[in-house]
Amino acid sequence: MKACVRNLKPTVLGVIFIVLILVVQGVFFSGFGWILFSSTKTPPKEYLELGMGTPLRITWENGRNSYVIRWAILLTNLTLTYIAGTVCARLFVKAIRLRRPTITAGKVILAMILLTFLMAISISKAYWGYYFSRPPFLRKHALSTRCPPLSFSR
Numbered sequence: 001m002k003a004c005v006r007n008l009k010p011t012v013l014g015v016i017f018i019v020l021i022l023v024v025q026g027v028f029f030s031g032f033g034w035i036l037f038s039s040t041k042t043p044p045k046e047y048l049e050l051g052m053g054t055p056l057r058i059t060w061e062n063g064r065n066s067y068v069i070r071w072a073i074l075l076t077n078l079t080l081t082y083i084a085g086t087v088c089a090r091l092f093v094k095a096i097r098l099r100r101p102t103i104t105a106g107k108v109i110l111a112m113i114l115l116t117f118l119m120a121i122s123i124s125k126a127y128w129g130y131y132f133s134r135p136p137f138l139r140k141h142a143l144s145t146r147c148p149p150l151s152f153s154r
Helices: 002-007 012-028 071-096 101-128
Strands: 031-035 045-050 056-061 064-069
Touching: 002 071, 012 071, 012 101, 071 101
Parallel strands: none
Antiparallel strands: 031 045, 045 056, 056 064
16 A cells, blocks of 8 residues: 555656656547527527546636536546546556656657647648748739639539
8 A cells, every 4th residue: 555655645746747647638539519509599608628528618608607517527637537547657668668758758758849830830831831820922812913713513
């Protein structure tokens, strides 16, 4: 029992893994939507659901916010995330056997973020023709005359 408790002590690397797991939940297990009522004259309602099992739901209606927190699901989610993060950190330390695994993990995470950013802007350039934002409309195109649309039919 003492070994289990000792392995679940918080470490810096464990906190990094916990934050990483929470970010993954926020990206892949959250949803945003809106409800439009066309048959009645009520205004639309927008909502944001966060996390696995939807422990938090934020609703915007008539300019007001409302929050629904399911405490049992939230506490279960955070407990399991804490256990998974600390276990992953311990396994990571044992797998790489370095003196400073937190610094190594930080460098690897920063390198992955930088590589992902560079890949995203290169794909944007290849697909859209620009890196970050659309270039301004060229003046020579604004001065061109309008062509009538063509349609072909058989």
